[in-house]
Amino acid sequence: xxxxxxxxxxxLHWLPLPLLAALGRGFGLALYALVHERRHVTLTNLGxxxxxxSPTEKSALARRHFMAFGRSILELGLWxxxxxxxxxxxxxxxxxxxxxxxxxKPVILLVPHFVGIDAGAIRLLLExxxxxxxxxxxxxxxxxxxxxxxxxxxxxxxxxxxxxTRKALKSMKAGRFFHxxxxxxxxxKESVFVPFFGVQTATITGxxxxxxxxxxxxxxxxxxxxxxxxxxxxxxxxxxxxxAGDDGGLGSARRMNAFIETEVxxxxxxxxxxxxxxxxxxxxEQGVY
Numbered sequence: 001x002x003x004x005x006x007x008x009x010x011x012l013h014w015l016p017l018p019l020l021a022a023l024g025r026g027f028g029l030a031l032y033a034l035v036h037e038r039r040h041v042t043l044t045n046l047g048x049x050x051x052x053x054s055p056t057e058k059s060a061l062a063r064r065h066f067m068a069f070g071r072s073i074l075e076l077g078l079w080x081x082x083x084x085x086x087x088x089x090x091x092x093x094x095x096x097x098x099x100x101x102x103x104x105k106p107v108i109l110l111v112p113h114f115v116g117i118d119a120g121a122i123r124l125l126l127e128x129x130x131x132x133x134x135x136x137x138x139x140x141x142x143x144x145x146x147x148x149x150x151x152x153x154x155x156x157x158x159x160x161x162x163x164x165t166r167k168a169l170k171s172m173k174a175g176r177f178f179h180x181x182x183x184x185x186x187x188x189k190e191s192v193f194v195p196f197f198g199v200q201t202a203t204i205t206g207x208x209x210x211x212x213x214x215x216x217x218x219x220x221x222x223x224x225x226x227x228x229x230x231x232x233x234x235x236x237x238x239x240x241x242x243x244a245g246d247d248g249g250l251g252s253a254r255r256m257n258a259f260i261e262t263e264v265x266x267x268x269x270x271x272x273x274x275x276x277x278x279x280x281x282x283x284x285e286q287g288v289y
Contacts, residue, residue, distance in 0.1 A: 002141045013077030017090060017229060020078075021071050028070020032063055042066070042273045044288055049197035050268075064269035068225055072115040079122040080149025091123035091223075095234030098219060099128060099177065102237070106216035108178045110207060111223075112260045113272035120223025120232035121150065121179060129155040131171035132179040136160050165210065172214065179221075182206050183260055185279045193282050194253045197261055202280035205249030207256055208242035222263050225270055 012020060032039055042062045046053065053061065078090065099107070109130075111117060124130060132150070137143035147158045157171040172178045182204050191202040211218055220235035242252035264271045278288050 024071030
């Protein structure tokens with residue numbers, strides 16, 4: 001079955017983007033109707049983060065998110081098999097000169113989980129070497145296809161989360177940018193509770209810890225979907241991070257979440273709301289899902 005799905009993805013990547021995008025939006029609406037658990041998670045997350053939305057507005061935003069998510073899934077084949085020339089046409093890299101200026105220096109790319117994350121990553125790999133941490137998949141055939149697609153240009157080191165960060169740091173010291181996405185619920189270990197859209201949220205302190213350990217500059221990378229493709233935007237390098245008075249990681253975690261909030265508000269339907277971001281609760285607080 002997995003091989004059939006991969007074959008379908010390979011076939012779809014030959015389609016023109018407008019047609020593929022339309023199919024993806026339709027696929028997303030089907031997921032919204034059929035995958036009840038993830039619809040519930042999405043609506044719960046939106047209700048917590050945007051309490052001012054009416055039920056109608058919340059449902060409409062959730063449907064737009066599923067449409068964007070569905071499109072991102074069907075377009076994965078582009079990033080795994082399309083030619084470099086086509087990728088460059090479909091994904092514009094804005095601010096790439098900021099990364100070029102850091103060549104040879106330790107850099108941590110803060111990459112929040114927007115639906116365009118894979119598009120931005122593969123576009124970046126056409127210009128720079130990258131090391132990234134991934135979560136091992138239960139389906140090893142799909143995992144092999146995923147990692148093969150991400151590393152087909154030969155300049156991406158994929159490190160599983162189970163291997164820890166030591167291998168990633170070694171690759172980073174060799175000159176690769178560290179593609180880092182810490183904005184998920186990884187449980188209470190090494191996490192602090194800081195606000196995310198006003199909700200106390202378990203937030204890992206790895207960004208500050210790694211920046212302090214390596215002396216790396218933190219540079220944001222946010223990729224957004226457009227009607228004609230994607231735009232991967234390299235932000236301004238962060239200064240004074242994590243800072244001298246980081247208070248056990250609280251200050252740096254607040255800064256990171258506040259930055260992500262600002263980016264989410266620019267295109268709220270494109271943030272990854274299907275994830276149980278608020279699963280880990282402060283002691284004594286009931287679960288939300």
